[in-house]
Amino acid sequence: MIKMDVINLKNRTVGSQYVATELLKQMKRKPDTVLGLATGNTMIEVYEHLSELININQVDVAQIRTFNLDEYIGLSADHHQSYHVYMNERLFDHNKGWNKDQIHLPAGDASDVEQECLNYEQLLNEVGPVDIQILGIGENGHIGFNEPDSSFESVTRVVDLTPSTINANSHYFDNVEDVPKQAISMGLASIMRAKKIILFAFGSNKKEAVQQMLNGDITESLPASILQRHPNVEVVLDDEIYRFSN
Numbered sequence: 001m002i003k004m005d006v007i008n009l010k011n012r013t014v015g016s017q018y019v020a021t022e023l024l025k026q027m028k029r030k031p032d033t034v035l036g037l038a039t040g041n042t043m044i045e046v047y048e049h050l051s052e053l054i055n056i057n058q059v060d061v062a063q064i065r066t067f068n069l070d071e072y073i074g075l076s077a078d079h080h081q082s083y084h085v086y087m088n089e090r091l092f093d094h095n096k097g098w099n100k101d102q103i104h105l106p107a108g109d110a111s112d113v114e115q116e117c118l119n120y121e122q123l124l125n126e127v128g129p130v131d132i133q134i135l136g137i138g139e140n141g142h143i144g145f146n147e148p149d150s151s152f153e154s155v156t157r158v159v160d161l162t163p164s165t166i167n168a169n170s171h172y173f174d175n176v177e178d179v180p181k182q183a184i185s186m187g188l189a190s191i192m193r194a195k196k197i198i199l200f201a202f203g204s205n206k207k208e209a210v211q212q213m214l215n216g217d218i219t220e221s222l223p224a225s226i227l228q229r230h231p232n233v234e235v236v237l238d239d240e241i242y243r244f245s246n
């Protein structure tokens with residue numbers, strides 16, 4: 001088994017700055033970098049720092065390709081809770097030069113969602129591999145929207161969200177009933193094809209999941225545990241989770 005690199009970066013702010021800097025370095029090194037991007041609360045400050053770093057370093061983003069992990073089914077690209085809007089508001093709108101043709105998120109409002117999943121996976125295969133994939137982790141150990149018991153062989157597909165995920169994400173919506181019950185998500189096998197993965201977690205609600213990911217069995221009941229099999233994963237933690245998992 002390969003040991004994952006785990007670093008204690010004290011808190012959310014320092015961790016976010018680190019993750020943003022790693023992305024920036026990769027983008028400077030390779031102007032047509034393929035980035036695997038994530039959303040959620042975890043990445044808010046990462047994108048704040050990254051968009052600022054892109055501007056002050058005058059990085060040309062015109063050739064950067066991006067693939068987001070997931071999107072809610074039923075939400076259009078201009079729906080204010082969609083991950084399309086999240087990405088525009090948190091990152092893409094802050095820099096000149098992003099080429100919208102090279103920014104990819106699954107279309108949650110596609111008329112044929114099964115076909116959309118096939119197309120997304122195919123595009124990921126054609127354009128990839130992803131150079132750096134960033135990941136958060138769910139309290140239940142999900143990565144992307146690959147909920148417990150997702151197959152390690154899974155690729156982009158329609159997934160049912162668990163009550164735990166619906167509940168965790170409900171504070172972004174007016175009420176819990178408004179949270180979509182399904183999403184399109186890159187699969188675990190799709191994620192594992194990335195050349196490098198950086199998983200970032202902070203806050204006490206993530207400590208059990210991270211502890212199991214690092215030290216537990218490799219099992220589909222904790223999807224993030226598959227990362228123990230990836231040769232190039234960095235896990236960035238706050239002090240609390242780091243201490244708990246060591």
Ligand code: PGA
Pocket residue numbers: 039040041042043135136137138139142143144
């Ligand atoms: P969060 O979600 O960043 O909103 O905590 C992370 C995840 O569920 O992967």
